[in-house]
Amino acid sequence: MNDHTPNSARPRTIVDKIWDEHLVTPGTDGAPDILAVDLHLVHEVTSPQAFDGLRDRGLRMRRPDQTLATVDHSIPTTDRSLPIADEIAATQVSRLEQNCAEFGIPLHGIGSPHQGIVHVIGPELGLTQPGMTIVCGDSHTATHGAFGALAFGIGTTEVEHVLATQTLLQRRPKTFEVRVDGTLHPGVTAKDIILSLLSRIGIGGGNGHVFEYGGSAIRGLGMEGRMTICNMSIEGGARAGLVAPDDTTFEYVAGKPHAPHGSDWEAALDRWRALPSDEGAVHDRSISFDAGELTPMVTYGTNPGMGFPITDRIPDPEALTDANQRDSLRAALAYMGLNPGEPLLGKAIDVVFIGSCTNSRISDLREAARMLRGRKVADGVRVMVVPGSTEVKRQAEEEGLAAVFREAGAEWREAGCSMCIAMNGDQLSPGQYSVSTSNRNFEGRQGKGGRTFLASPLTAVASAVTGRLSDPRALL
Amino acid sequence: MSLEPFSSVTSAAVPMPRNDIDTDQIIPARFLKTVNRAGLGDQLFFDWRYLPDGSPNPDFVINRPEMAGRAILVAGDNFGCGSSREHAPWALTAWGIRAVISSSFADIFRTNALKNGLLPVAVPPEELSRIASILEAEPEAELTVDLEASELRLPDGSAIPFTIDAFARRMILDGTDELGYLLAREPDLEAYERAHPPPVSTLAAD
Numbered sequence: 001m002n003d004h005t006p007n008s009a010r011p012r013t014i015v016d017k018i019w020d021e022h023l024v025t026p027g028t029d030g031a032p033d034i035l036a037v038d039l040h041l042v043h044e045v046t047s048p049q050a051f052d053g054l055r056d057r058g059l060r061m062r063r064p065d066q067t068l069a070t071v072d073h074s075i076p077t078t079d080r081s082l083p084i085a086d087e088i089a090a091t092q093v094s095r096l097e098q099n100c101a102e103f104g105i106p107l108h109g110i111g112s113p114h115q116g117i118v119h120v121i122g123p124e125l126g127l128t129q130p131g132m133t134i135v136c137g138d139s140h141t142a143t144h145g146a147f148g149a150l151a152f153g154i155g156t157t158e159v160e161h162v163l164a165t166q167t168l169l170q171r172r173p174k175t176f177e178v179r180v181d182g183t184l185h186p187g188v189t190a191k192d193i194i195l196s197l198l199s200r201i202g203i204g205g206g207n208g209h210v211f212e213y214g215g216s217a218i219r220g221l222g223m224e225g226r227m228t229i230c231n232m233s234i235e236g237g238a239r240a241g242l243v244a245p246d247d248t249t250f251e252y253v254a255g256k257p258h259a260p261h262g263s264d265w266e267a268a269l270d271r272w273r274a275l276p277s278d279e280g281a282v283h284d285r286s287i288s289f290d291a292g293e294l295t296p297m298v299t300y301g302t303n304p305g306m307g308f309p310i311t312d313r314i315p316d317p318e319a320l321t322d323a324n325q326r327d328s329l330r331a332a333l334a335y336m337g338l339n340p341g342e343p344l345l346g347k348a349i350d351v352v353f354i355g356s357c358t359n360s361r362i363s364d365l366r367e368a369a370r371m372l373r374g375r376k377v378a379d380g381v382r383v384m385v386v387p388g389s390t391e392v393k394r395q396a397e398e399e400g401l402a403a404v405f406r407e408a409g410a411e412w413r414e415a416g417c418s419m420c421i422a423m424n425g426d427q428l429s430p431g432q433y434s435v436s437t438s439n440r441n442f443e444g445r446q447g448k449g450g451r452t453f454l455a456s457p458l459t460a461v462a463s464a465v466t467g468r469l470s471d472p473r474a475l476l
Numbered sequence: 477m478s479l480e481p482f483s484s485v486t487s488a489a490v491p492m493p494r495n496d497i498d499t500d501q502i503i504p505a506r507f508l509k510t511v512n513r514a515g516l517g518d519q520l521f522f523d524w525r526y527l528p529d530g531s532p533n534p535d536f537v538i539n540r541p542e543m544a545g546r547a548i549l550v551a552g553d554n555f556g557c558g559s560s561r562e563h564a565p566w567a568l569t570a571w572g573i574r575a576v577i578s579s580s581f582a583d584i585f586r587t588n589a590l591k592n593g594l595l596p597v598a599v600p601p602e603e604l605s606r607i608a609s610i611l612e613a614e615p616e617a618e619l620t621v622d623l624e625a626s627e628l629r630l631p632d633g634s635a636i637p638f639t640i641d642a643f644a645r646r647m648i649l650d651g652t653d654e655l656g657y658l659l660a661r662e663p664d665l666e667a668y669e670r671a672h673p674p675p676v677s678t679l680a681a682d
């Protein structure tokens with residue numbers, strides 16, 4: 001394989017294999033490795049300062065052919081034929097358009113049939129493939145790890161580095177094996193697996209590591225469920241999370257617009273089949289649990305690690321011995337307006353948000369629509385369904401899912417990040433409670449003063465129908 | 477962009493003893509619509525800093541008059557988790573913070589901070605508690621973060637060693653930046669590209 005591999009006989013993890021293959025220059029004299037980037041995804045929020053940096057130095061873009069841009073974070077999810085009302089957002093979008101035109105980067109902007117959340121369109125276009133290195137100025141880049149790619153979020157200065165050199169200075173991460181065996185019960189989903197992992201290890205538990213998810217329960221998931229899990233790796237502190245590719249992966253990639261064809265496909269399959277971690281490869285840490293023990297999960301606090309089975313009661317900060325942890329839980333419960341010992345089931349809610357790069361793909365919408373069909377959104381509850389991409393939207397309309405949402409009383413919107421990050425005007429009012437299929441419940445994440453319960457699409461639908469936080473198993 | 481060289485900072489501290497301070501708190505998302513790096517100091521910790529009516533929250537630490545000009549923030553565990561926004565270190569440095577002390581940092585925040593000359597100083601949890609009690613007893617106490625010596629000095633004369641990534645440390649001490657380093661490796665980049673055709677082309681018709 002590679003001259004730089006210290007000892008090629010040593011069993012390697014999938015992370016080692018991808019790393020070795022992308023090593024431009026091994027770090028010497030205290031410097032990090034230089035790692036090549038196969039695909040760089042760009043969006044409007046974290047890129048303008050990086051393009052300015054290029055211009056300031058008089059640099060050109062090295063590989064526009066390995067770069068793709070879209071707009072997702074700050075754009076409206078209402079009628080796209082109207083101009084963007086928010087002037088600052090409009091400036092950001094037009095700045096991206098100018099930058100892409102100036103540097104020759106393909107852009108799926110507003111109006112493109114391929115516009116959508118960066119982490120939804122990469123896989124959809126077949127640009128996300130096993131064994132690749134993929135980066136984006138966005139922490140949920142880990143989503144692409146579902147294909148057995150090493151994909152991670154970077155800051156704007158690093159975006160500039162990649163624009164100029166198509167490489168990054170990186171130190172080899174440690175690996176953390178997450179093994180989930182067994183079979184999920186009906187009503188329990190990939191989202192519940194990841195929320196359960198986060199509740200076990202906490203939001204800093206994976207710092208410095210890349211998660212490698214494995215085990216029969218992970219293998220049993222489709223690609224979109226795997227994406228849901230990898231997506232939230234960052235919520236455990238891991239910059240990346242991945243699943244070794246298998247036949248499920250190959251079937252999903254096959255035939256996508258940018259997937260290899262003909263003899264290239266056969267060659268790619270040979271490379272991809274060699275990616276899984278070798279027998280005996282050692283991970284720095286590991287955890288395992290059984291999918292059969294899981295129930296629907298929900299978060300009660302102000303970070304994604306503060307979650308529990310939906311039937312549990314709010315924990316008591318006074319029971320914690322660590323003073324900082326006690327203060328954090330106290331602050332979280334005060335913000336959320338919740339009391340120790342109280343159940344969450346039955347809590348009245350105001351808004352349901354089905355969307356985000358965690359759960360806005362066609363399979364998420366199919367599951368949600370299946371549960372919602374023939375039912376109505378409870379009075380007084382606002383339900384927003386925001387497809388992850390324009391292509392998902394088209395498909396959902398063709399399959400009749402959009403009609404199900406509309407007939408039930410939900411809003412069916414244009415593709416984007418929307419209320420996941422509340423930059424575009426889609427937001428909670430202070431004090432409102434939402435059940436959201438997104439990935440972050442930080443204070444103010446969905447609007448200043450807004451309070452978020454993270455859950456699966458099924459839990460979101462069950463709650464939409466009853467107007468209260470509800471166990472989806474009752475509606476199966 | 478080259479950085480101001482940096483070797484040591486001595487200052488009283490801003491105490492923020494809370495775990496898991498995420499980048500959505502450091503700077504809320506609605507301020508990310510800017511296309512500039514500068515001018516984010518006023519938006520630092522915005523939702524903790526201002527009351528719903530827009531007036532400063534007198535209970536929030538950085539609003540206390542004596543905090544003005546302090547360059548060291550002492551936080552709880554796992555500082556900077558969440559979003560990758562580099563606006564977080566931009567906002568901290570714009571306000572005047574040059575070093576954050578915690579027992580651990582989220583990876584992307586640490587990387588972003590170092591690229592902006594903001595030092596993420598990780599100390600063992602028991603040392604962090606000791607620093608917090610010193611600051612509680614003596615809120616004006618000055619700390620010194622010495623990058624050259626890689627140690628944090630406390631008013632009682634004790635010193636706590638810390639590690640900063642060796643390469644980033646050298647860059648910050650010299651005030652040089654990493655892009656220059658990468659650009660100087662052009663022959664390596666070319667050799668790599670010759671041997672590794674990219675697996676996808678975004679310019680190919682889809």
Ligand code: SF4
Pocket residue numbers: 072073117118119138140356357358416417420421438439
């Ligand atoms: S959907 Fe949310 S988490 Fe995903 S990229 Fe958009 S803002 Fe980030």
